[in-house]
Amino acid sequence: MSRRNFSQSVSRQISRPIPRRAFLASASALAFVALLPEAALAKVGGFSQPVAIPPLDEGRLDGTVRVFDLAMQPGETEFFPGLKTKTAGINASYLGPALHFRKGEDVRVHVTNKTRDVTTLHWHGFNIPARADGGPHQMIRPGETWSPEFKVLEEASTMWAHSHTMGKTAEQVWSGLAQMVVISDEGDAGLPANYGTDDFPVVLQDRRFYRDGSMPYEASRHDLMAGMQGNIPLVNGTVQPYLDVTTKLVRLRVLNGANASIYNLGFDDNRLFHQVASDGGLLAAPVPTKGLRLAPGERAELVVSLRPGERTVLQSRGLSGGSMPMMEQSPAFDFLELRAAATLADTADLPATLATPPLPDAAEASQTRHFLLEMPGMGMGMVRNMMGGGGFTINGDEMDMDRIDFEVSKGATEIWEIENAGPMMHPFHVHNTQFRILDRNGAAPEPHEAGRKDTVLVEAGETVRIAVRFDHYADPERPYMYHCHILEHEDAGMMGQFTVV
Ligand code: C2O
Ligand code: CU
Ligand code: CU
Numbered sequence: 001m002s003r004r005n006f007s008q009s010v011s012r013q014i015s016r017p018i019p020r021r022a023f024l025a026s027a028s029a030l031a032f033v034a035l036l037p038e039a040a041l042a043k044v045g046g047f048s049q050p051v052a053i054p055p056l057d058e059g060r061l062d063g064t065v066r067v068f069d070l071a072m073q074p075g076e077t078e079f080f081p082g083l084k085t086k087t088a089g090i091n092a093s094y095l096g097p098a099l100h101f102r103k104g105e106d107v108r109v110h111v112t113n114k115t116r117d118v119t120t121l122h123w124h125g126f127n128i129p130a131r132a133d134g135g136p137h138q139m140i141r142p143g144e145t146w147s148p149e150f151k152v153l154e155e156a157s158t159m160w161a162h163s164h165t166m167g168k169t170a171e172q173v174w175s176g177l178a179q180m181v182v183i184s185d186e187g188d189a190g191l192p193a194n195y196g197t198d199d200f201p202v203v204l205q206d207r208r209f210y211r212d213g214s215m216p217y218e219a220s221r222h223d224l225m226a227g228m229q230g231n232i233p234l235v236n237g238t239v240q241p242y243l244d245v246t247t248k249l250v251r252l253r254v255l256n257g258a259n260a261s262i263y264n265l266g267f268d269d270n271r272l273f274h275q276v277a278s279d280g281g282l283l284a285a286p287v288p289t290k291g292l293r294l295a296p297g298e299r300a301e302l303v304v305s306l307r308p309g310e311r312t313v314l315q316s317r318g319l320s321g322g323s324m325p326m327m328e329q330s331p332a333f334d335f336l337e338l339r340a341a342a343t344l345a346d347t348a349d350l351p352a353t354l355a356t357p358p359l360p361d362a363a364e365a366s367q368t369r370h371f372l373l374e375m376p377g378m379g380m381g382m383v384r385n386m387m388g389g390g391g392f393t394i395n396g397d398e399m400d401m402d403r404i405d406f407e408v409s410k411g412a413t414e415i416w417e418i419e420n421a422g423p424m425m426h427p428f429h430v431h432n433t434q435f436r437i438l439d440r441n442g443a444a445p446e447p448h449e450a451g452r453k454d455t456v457l458v459e460a461g462e463t464v465r466i467a468v469r470f471d472h473y474a475d476p477e478r479p480y481m482y483h484c485h486i487l488e489h490e491d492a493g494m495m496g497q498f499t500v501v
Contacts, residue, residue, distance in 0.1 A: 047313070047337035051241035056182065056195045057097035065106045065149070068099060072121065072140075072163070072177055073114040079232075079239045083213030088115060088175040090161075094237045095257075096179035098201050099161070101152045103185040108149040113140040119172060121146070122164035123181070124297065125279055125454045127153045127432055127471065130478035130500070135431065136166040136401060137478060153472060154434075155281030155357070155452065156185035158201075158253040158299040166401060170228060170259050170487035171217040174207070176237070178257050189282055190351045191303065192251040198347060199251045200243065202314075204294070204335055205258045206230030219488065225376070226327040226424070227260020227296075227486040233316075233333035242337040245306050249347040250338070251276070252302045252314075256294040259487045262330040262425060262457065264319035266291035267304075267312045274350060277301035280434035280452025282355035287448045293319060293330075295427035295457040297485035300448075303350055306340040313337045327424050357451045359436040360469040364413040369406065371395060373458065373484065373494060375422040390493050392484070398493030399483070405496040410474040417465050420458040426489065429455040430468060431480035432500065438465040455485055470500045 059068040075093025076084045090096030101107055111121045118141055122134035131138070132148035140146040159181040163172035180201045184193065192198035207215045207230040219228050235241045256263055267273070267290075274286035279299050286303065294300055306312070314337075319330035376391035390398055397405070408414060415438065418428050434452035437445040441462055449456075458464045470480075476499055483495030 047240050047242040049238050049241050051243045051336060052236040052238045053196050054092070054095060054180065054201060054236060055097045057091070057099050059099070059107070062108070065108050066101070068107065068109045069112075070096070070109060070121070071112045071114050072119055074116070075176075077176075077237065079209070079234070079237070080213055085209070085213045085215055087215075088172070088177050090121075090177060090179050094176040095203060098180040098182050098195070100195075101181060101183045103152055103154060103156060103183060106149065106151050108147060110145050110147045111140060112145040113142050116142055117168065117172070118142070118165055119177065120164045121161050121177075123150075123159065123161055124429075125154065125157070125159040125434070126150070127434070127473070129473045130432070130475040130480055133431055133478075133480060134161070135164050135479075135481050139165070152183060154183050155355070156188055157183045157277060157279070157281040157452070158255060158301055159183060160255055160257070160299070162257075164481075167491050170219070170491050173257070173487055174215075174217045174228060174259055178203075180253065180255060182253065189354045190348050191276060191354075192247065192249055192347055198247040198249065200253065201236060202252045202254045202336065203236050203257045204254060204263055204316075205234045206261050206331065206333065207232055207234060224488050224492060226329070227488045229259070229261050229331060233335050235336045241335075242339050245338050245340045245344070247345045247347045248305060249350065250304050250306065252304060253299065254294060254302060255299045256296050258296050260296060260329070261316075262293060262295045262319060262427075263316035263333070264291060264293050264330055265314065265316055268315055268334070269312050271304075271312060273302050273304045275300050275448045276303050276354060278448065278451040279454045281357055283448065283451040284355065284357065285353045285447075286350055289448065291317070292448060293457065295425070295455065295485065296487070297427055297429050297455040298457070304338065306338060306344065308340055308344050309342050310340050311337055329425055359434075359452060360413045360467040362413070362415060362436070362438055362467040365415045365467060366409075366412050368415040368417060371416060371418045371428070371482070373418065373420045373422060373426050373428070375424060375489070375494075377422075392489045392492040392494035394482075394494055394496050397496065399490075399495035399497070401497075403497065404479050404499055407499050407501050408470055410500050411469065411471055413467060413469045415465055416468050417463060418456070418458050419463045420460060423460050425457055425459050426494065427455050427457045427485040428464070428482070429485045430482045432473070433468050433470055435466045435468040438467055440464050474500050476501050
């Protein structure tokens with residue numbers, strides 16, 4: 001098993017060919033490593049910090065409604081011992097508690113904006129009334145409280161909530177305004193389900209730290225184009241983290257909460273593990289694998305089996321995919337060391353089958369829509385992008401809050417065909433639904449992509465077809481979003497709006 005210390009792993013991360021614009025930031029990273037006081041560096045060397053496990057917020061019951069009180073707030077976080085970093089969080093200085101919802105119950109969330117900017121809080125992955133979606137139209141001004149109420153219609157799954165402010169999503173999520181949502185259902189299919197004991201949240205991100213400990217959102221022109229990537233990997237906001245494992249099987253609820261990085265996950269000893277859930281809930285059966293690709297916005301639940309005393313490192317191995325070598329979309333990172341105790345408690349065996357994921361049926365589709373994703377090329381898009389962002393389009397249009405792109409009938413099944421004509425990969429996300437991937441360039445999805453999805457990575461030159469249906473809510477006024485989940489692309493226009501009527 002490979003062991004790298006902190007500075008080796010950082011220099012490995014930045015030894016890749018570095019595009020010119022990003023070089024400045026990476027040079028700062030070198031300076032950071034070189035100039036950090038020795039004592040502080042020693043303290044962060046290796047996998048030396050226990051990974052933060054955000055508290056599970058159960059809310060409080062008001063009759064039959066489960067009520068949560070959330071404050072989106074500025075804060076200071078000590079990622080590196082002795083260095084304070086300006087951040088933001090939800091009931092925390094960075095990120096927030098994992099909210100625990102139960103399938104079928106009603107929840108009400110009071111979200112107070114204690115930051116200095118307008119913000120929003122979007123329920124990513126939920127079938128939800130448009131007024132409660134938390135997209136760009138549900139703005140919360142500084143000092144205000146927004147109180148959406150909705151029924152939890154989802155299957156047992158790992159969801160999340162994050163800022164979705166028009167033009168500012170990238171900056172606000174970067175600062176820390178995001179949190180996990182765990183949805184449970186009776187029995188949980190017999191998988192490990194003791195939060196914090198054998199069932200763990202694993203929020204993967206990367207951030208660009210300078211030697212004073214700061215991680216400002218300073219996106220260069222290259223960052224706006226490629227998406228903002230960091231020099232330091234974080235798990236639940238912890239740098240160089242380890243997780244003490246005390247059971248034979250552990251369930252990892254992995255969320256790619258990065259602005260732009262696509263993670264190509266696996267373990268450093270190339271061990272076999274199982275993926276048990278995709279974005280919207282359990283797969284039909286555990287899928288044995290040695291690696292999986294996870295794009296921003298996507299979730300995967302993994303079950304890993306450990307032997308007493310052993311250690312293994314969850315890492316992103318990097319990935320080639322886009323056809324533009326300048327835009328390296330998938331960095332290599334060592335994320336998290338799992339450390340098994342000398343004796344491990346028994347857990348139930350991994351079930352052979354898990355669930356029958358409810359999915360739309362393409363045979364019922366009443367129409368097909370086409371979505372062409374384009375990024376700035378050599379023409380007007382490039383000019384617009386150079387003049388301050390923009391130039392990222394869907395079907396030729398940049399996002400406009402005042403334009404509804406189309407209407408969908410409630411309950412109708414549709415086929416959406418997403419074509420990526422450009423040189424980068426784009427994770428395409430749709431609000432208010434869990435969809436079925438029909439095919440990628442005509443090829444049926446692999447088993448781990450055959451379950452419920454709300455975000456799908458579309459490779460350069462690829463066309464992905466999905467079957468989508470909006471069953472529950474209609475609202476002729478308030479739209480839902482569909483967009484690229486590379487947050488810089490979303491903010492630069494690669495987003496559109498539809499209503500369900
Ligand atoms: Cu996770 Cu529209 O976003
Ligand atoms: Cu969403
Ligand atoms: Cu994109």
